[in-house]
Amino acid sequence: MDASKYSNRCLLEAGFCVMNQLQHSRKIARKLRAHRIFGGIKPLALKARSLRSRIMPTPIPEMLILPLLQHQGSPAAPIVNVGDQVLKYQLLAAAEGPLSVPVHAPTSGEIAAITDAPVPGHGKQSQRCILLRADGVDNAIGLLLLPDHRALSHWQLLERVNAAGICGLGGAGFPTAEKLRSSIERGIELLIINGAECEPYISADEALIRERAAAVVSGAEILQSICLADRCVIAIEQDKHDALKQLRHSLESSSVELLELPTKYPIGGEKQIIQAVTGLEVPHDALPMDIGVLVQNAGTAYAVHDAITEGKPCISRITTLTGTPLQTPKNFEALIGTPVSFMFELCGIEESRHTGSIMGGSLMGLELVRTDVPLIKTSNCLIAKSRAEFPEAKPEQACIRCGFCATACPARLLPQQLYAYSRNQNLEQLEQLNLADCIECGACDYVCPSHIPLVQYYRASKQAISSRDQQRQLSAHWQRRFQFHQYRLKKEADGLQEEERAHRIAPEAAHQARGFSRDKARQEIAAAVERVATRRRNTIASSRESD
Structure with a gap:
């Protein structure tokens, strides 16, 4: 499909879509x-x-690993200390702000540590966690x-x-x-x-x-x-x-x-x-x-x-x-913080056939590099991979512009153009083509006959855009700090100059103040008045002589 025609069709459909939103109340009511x-x-x-x-x-594992950040937002703040005995359902970490979520004890036991531990995730592989050593009793609060x-x-x-x-x-x-x-x-x-x-x-x-x-x-x-x-x-x-x-x-x-x-x-x-x-x-x-x-x-x-x-x-x-x-x-109804390896052992894993692990589904899931990470609140699935179900990825080939990815994309994007700009790191064009609307569903990967890992390119580009925006914000922040620093230095310098001028003027003013006399002032005023009167008399006399 021609990219320009497809783009025009998407824009036209998007226009109708926006018009439809204006009447959403009436349409939802049907x-x-x-x-x-x-x-x-x-x-x-x-x-x-x-x-x-x-x-x-x-079953209750011996050790539970409870990350303080298991959601989108900011991490919770621990309110327990190492060595504390806690009960099931007890609050372990309180929410810090509206985008934070509290963490509770899945069972009773002792706080073994509050430290960085491996966690599942696309980015940082270690986060602050509470390690809870279970006592096996499972005592709970009311x-x-x-x-x-x-x-x-x-x-x-x-x-x-x-x-x-x-x-x-x-x-x-x-x-x-x-x-x-x-x-x-x-x-x-x-x-x-x-x-x-x-x-x-x-x-x-x-x-x-x-x-x-x-x-x-x-x-x-x-x-x-x-x-x-x-x-x-x-x-x-x-x-x-x-x-x-x-x-x-x-x-x-x-x-x-x-x-x-x-x-x-x-x-x-x-x-x-x-x-x-x-x-x-x-x-x-x-x-x-x-x-x-x-x-x-x-x-x-x-x-x-x-x-x-x-x-x-x-x-x-x-x-x-x-x-x-x-x-x-x-x-399973699994306790939050249970290690993935413990879950696999419950199902009788055959290590000889186990080639990898995925947290999530086969299309949008996260590849796990280790199985000692915990199950978190968003972990809806754990897949033990085998070569039969997940063969090695075929080598990437050149894009043949078949258009299958555009047909499969549920967000109505242009995957071919996004792929090209992602390879060239053209972040401005990627933003104009609404890369942020990509839900990373993997449908384009699934239908691509050239075996191009499109989602990997898009995910890397999103991270690059995020890093660039963070760098811009940081740069703007430090620029404001520098400008304020320069303004403060100039203000201090102006203040010093004014202070020096005041120091120079002060002795003269003090000297003048010390030499001031009320009687002398009256004499000077009287002398000035006499000079004006004398000048006036002389002027009148001169005018009479000329007549």
Whole structure:
């Protein structure tokens, strides 16, 4: 496809999209139905093996590693010391600001250390962590139960969500309380509970809804009460038959709606599910709240239910363990901070077949360089790789400009041009082509016949843009500091000059002040008056003589 024609078509469609947003109130109010999303792919699901058994709680490991930053935002601040004995559910680190999330003890034990430890992540591989040595007793503090959430106002419910340490459990990890607070301020018409778990291998949300649908529905109702949304809908893919059956049963006496979506990747992305449910698109540089929509993950809804009705903070989550090297893949209710290696051992890992590990799905997941890192709040899946399922990447070849990537891109970007500018590090052009809108779903990688790792290029370019912006901000900061320093030096120099001048003038003024006499002044004035009178008399006499 010609790039200029494709770009013009995208701009035209974007214009219609912006016009549509002006009428979002009227359109959202209509009966909801599934809409087609742009682009996308249909990879193999590969979820059946992990769904054969029910969710199993994990045993308590000997050591739990609790990062102070498990979400988007700023880290929590420890309020415990090394050697302290703590109980299950006890607060270990308090939130520092609105974009911070508190950390609680998943079990009872002793604080072994507060130090830097390996963590999963694209950037820095070590972060400040609390190391909790479990005592195996699992003693817990008392919890405040609330069977009926309607007894509290939405602000009180919001504070309980904030205190529970909940962040987005679908993978994004944005602090849930702050997202809800912003939605209250802007006004929300539709709350979408995202159950569209579209990425291969991941089945955590499907297992959760299949076994605990009533709790998910309860969490959805609580979230609706907090954000004051007019309507709430649970969106789930139509191939999740067991989960759909349980949802229909749990929704019989609820005002929450149910919408079945077509099975397509990445329909579970935030902007994609909004388009699939409402037919609206979130404009560039805008948020879903700007069009009256809020999206929360099904796992987040379940965590909110536990926090409000049972008083439990977020100390565990449902996580899928899968991959052919695992003898018994399944979904676990795993404690936050459990080492990945401990989880693999529970499933009977065959080390001879194990070639690597992924946290997340096969398309958007994070490659782990080591397995002694902890499971964190955003860890929805752990994949043990094998050569059969994950063969070595084929060598990268030249782009043949087939256009498959543009057709598959759900964000309507121009992957070919982005790839070219990424290779040349043309950051300004990348920004003009809206690289920031790339959700790194990997659909372009999946369809590329030249085996180009496009997402790697885009991710590196995003990091380069971020580093450049940080450098510019730092440079501007130091420039302001330098200018203020120069101004202060000039002011001090002017002050010194004024002081020196004052010192020079002071003796003269003092001398003049010391030589002043009132009688002498009267004499000088009288002499001056006499001189003026004499001059006047002389002038008159001269004029008479001339006449």
